[in-house]
Amino acid sequence: MATEPIIVHRPSPTGGRLVTAYGRILGLAHNDRDLIEFLRRVGLTDVETLIDDPQVVEWQGGRAHHYGAA
Template sequence: MGAPIVVHAPSPTGGRRVTARGEILGLAYDDRDLIEFLRRSGLPDAGRVLDDPQWVEWRGGRAHAYEAA
């Protein structure tokens, strides 16, 4: 089974869709947005897991890069 959180490829207009177990959490434009989405979904220490591949899979671009594709 893959990571429960997926940060999808940057969109053509910027930002990255974020899903947790298939549920869309929102469109993140930076790590602060991503951390806030994860915190709201019940992960209080979200900032600690962003680089842990067991928690987060970064697809279609560099991790922590949110600019337009």
């Protein structure tokens, strides 16, 4: 498995946050359910817990779990 971080990028001007993991784009998350599904698709388990672990997921720009327009 690659060692690049999972990044939830800053909220976009129209809402949603780009999610990248291991150097690739996973999609645009509009809520935690989207984020969890993206992470499951790359093979992670216990993602409900992992999304709050700063050693695993980096939330950039804005507060965690906020997906509204910037």
